[in-house]
Amino acid sequence: MNQKYESLFKSFTLSSGVQLKNRVLMAPMSMTASGANGELTDVELAFYKARAQGVGAVVTGALVSPNGKLIEHGIGIDNDTLLPGLQKLTVAIRENGAKAIVQLYHGGRLSNPALVPGGHILGASPVAVEREGAAVPKAMTDAEIETVIEEYAQATRRAIEAGFDGVEIHGANGFLMQQFFSPRSNRREDKWGGTLEKRMTLPLEVVRRVKETVAAHATSPFAVGYRISPEENETPGITMTDTLHFVDVLAEQTLDYIHISVDRFWAGPRRDDSIKKSRIVMIQERVGDRVPVIGVGGLLTPDDVVQALETGVPLISLGHAMVMNPEWVALVQSGREQEIKTTLSRSAQKELMIPDVFWGMITNTPGWFQVVD
Helix, strand or coil, rough: CCCHHHHCCCCCEECCCCCCCCCCCCCCCCCCCCCCCCCCCHHHHHHHHCCCCCEEEEEEEECCCCCCCCCCCCCCCHHHHHHHHHHHHHHHHCCCCCEEEEEECCHHHHHCCCCCCCHCCEECCCCCCCCCCCCEEEEEHHHHHHHHHHHHHHHHHHHHHCCCCHHHHEEECHHHHHHCCCCCCCCCCCCCCHHHHCHHHHHHHHHHHHHHHHHCCCCCCCCCEECCCCCCCCCCCCCHHHHHHHHHCCCCCCCCCEECCCCCCCCCCCCCCCHHHCCCHHHHHHCCCCCCEEEEECCHHHHHHHHHCCCCCCCEEEHHHHHHEEEEEEEHCCHHHHHHCCCEECCCCCHHHCCCHHHHHHHCCCCCEEECC
């Protein structure tokens, strides 16, 4: 191994006691390859198993509630009948030393009315997503909010029983937790919304209940992380000022990490072109001494990752790089980093074990991956 990449392979221990063998994680992604009820399939198992060989942890997403369903074929963790498949997944991820972390999500107003019971999607307020034909969600009652909190708790119990090493609460990418934090989608004037502090109420309550569940059920170290998107494009919408305040509060919740969701690691704030500093670095400087920050976004090569780690951000998650290079970590560790691909060949689907629907999304979404003939 080239000595300049040594920083990638330093171990890291989270506050819960979960030990990561290196600083590289596989970022969560949805492949739309599960059974109709959220059952894990063999093609998904093969995809994750191939990519778990070298990373410190694999993060995979799973639905916590039938009322939050976005896609027909996403992994579920909303029913005990799904435990056998989830157990197969954790075994496949962990057998070579990677930790298995499941990201818990609820679509809220992003959910598909055709896939949720009764056809009525839920949200913080009756404000539709900004896209043509989007359904207007039903504003959740107190009872429905309490039900969602319990669903996150039960999903955490299932994660423990399935053998995962941790859960990540999905508060990014427009999902339900973000919907409650955002002034764009949360127009409530009760304890769940109104002021910035009240818009944090649901995310913080979910964190509390998840941690309670871990304390009650986990018999070995079990991590709890939280993922955020630092900004929204719309006005009103989440600003960097909002997010820096929120991460201050999250840093006091004894979380194992805060995982940032951005397209580009080095991108500065969208609303202020005069600030050139990376939003991830801004968050690291704000709370990195209290809670580990996971950076992500357009990092493809080991040089990219080393440069990101040099900012002080202790952990990096890779998405595109892992899709294109299942053995990314092994290639770096064995001194074969020149073999790492930064483009995706149209003939590589079988070799990379990418499920059909996910492959179609990759190859037919302009600009998402750099696809070559």
